[in-house]
Amino acid sequence: MLANNIDLSAYDSWTPIGKNRNLPFYGTFDGNGYVVSNLKIVFNKKYDLGVGLFGNAGLGSEIKNLGMINPFIHSESGWVGSIAGSCFKVTNCYSIGGSVTTTCYDAGGLTGVLGNNSESKPGYIGYSYSTTNAISMGSQAGGLAAYATKDSVIEYSFAIGDVVVTDKGGEINPLTAGCIAGGIMANAQDGCLIRNCAALGNVSGKDYIGMIAGNETNSIYTVENCIYNLADSLNAPCYSPNAILNNVVGVNLSSSFVLQIGIHSQKSSQLEFSIPDLNLSSLEYSVTSGVEVESTLDAIDKFLEKLWQDSSALGAIENRLESALEEISAAYDNLVSTQSTIRDA
Structure with missing residues (x-):
């Protein structure tokens, strides 16, 4: 359990806890709400899978209540994530800013393999959640996780960082057939469930791309009550044609809307609004510019304050729409009554 915030900027290259699959971390790690900032790992040992604050977390392990700020990982091995290279359970954690990159396979904003x-x-x-960019020069990158085993679950979470998969000389995962990228998860196996999540980052790659989940196979998994970034790409929410989608909505984050709420052509009978700009770039700048943890947390507080303000603005729009609906309903009732009077005359 952490008792304080930890700044790792003094370490040129952090040695992961549970540095390989033969020596994994077992148990529960409770961050107790504190953050680890400026994690840096430059890992050149190929085939030693598992790179992150934790390299490999063994069976039944859990990492919870932990924040990562400005992680920078560049690895020549696979299974790379800001919190863990591979892990079983991640609860109430986040990673803000920075990037995780592998020249091999499986880069995830939080964990490489789930x-x-x-x-x-x-x-x-x-x-x-994660705003950390996940980049693979071989195959498989996901906003939260790159690869998830059968029946895994991701819920009540979101990813905003960019997800990029290229084939620039990297090594392809021997279990897959090409470059796979997903806004939440790159490769979801049969029985996986993604629910109540938002994938709002940019997703790009060459082969099997999904704004929520990728997959080069026809895996059967479920995505429900999720939104994804529609403005950046024409890619489908999920690549697999067998994915079961329930209440999955694409959102154009740059769009503005004009609704006709009255009978006149003047602006007084129209409601114009746009999805609020969350200013994520300014938040990321505060995180990645090397400021102290206290300043970064202050930036997060300001971001959350703006989020509440935007929520209030959307609430006001909702109230106006409800009022307009009541007025339209009353006008409709009056029209029906007038028509009835005319017919009876």
Whole structure:
């Protein structure tokens, strides 16, 4: 359990806790609401899978209540994430700013691999988010996780960082057939569930791309009550044609809307609004400019304050729409009554 915020800027290259699959971390790590900032890892040892604050977290492990600020990871091995290279359970965690990059495969904003494929053990991410960019020069990158084993669950979480998969000399995952990218998860296996999530970052790649989940196979998994960024790409929310989609909505974050709410052509009978600008770039600048943790937390507080203000603005729009609906309903009733009077005359 953490008792304070930790700044790792003094370390040129952090050695992951549970640095390989033969020496994993077991147990529960509770960040207690504190943050680890300026994690830096430059990892050149190929095939030693698992790179992050935690390299490999073993069966039944959980990492919770932890924040990562401005992580920078560049690895020649696979399974790369800001919090863990591989992990079973991530709860109430976040990663802000920075980037995780692999020249191999499986880069995730929070964890590279979720669950344990060899033992068919599912993983879980809940109540967490990432604005960290996930980049793979080989195959598979996801906003929160790159690869999730069968029956894994990601819920009540969101990803805003860019997800990029290229084939610039990197190594392709031997279990996949090409470059796979997803706004939440790159490669979702059968039975996976993504629910109550938002994938609002930019997603780009060459082969199998989904704004929420990728997949080069026809995996059967479920996505429900989710939104995704529609403005940046024409890609579908999920690449797999067998994905089960329930209440999945694309949102154009740059769009403005004009609704006719009255009978006249004047602006008084129209309601114009746009989705509020969350100013994520300014938040990321505060995080990535090397400021102290206290200043970064202050930036987050200001961001949350603006979020509440924008929420209030949307609430005002909702109230006006409800009022307009009542007026239109009353006008309709009056029109029907007038028509009835004319017919009876």
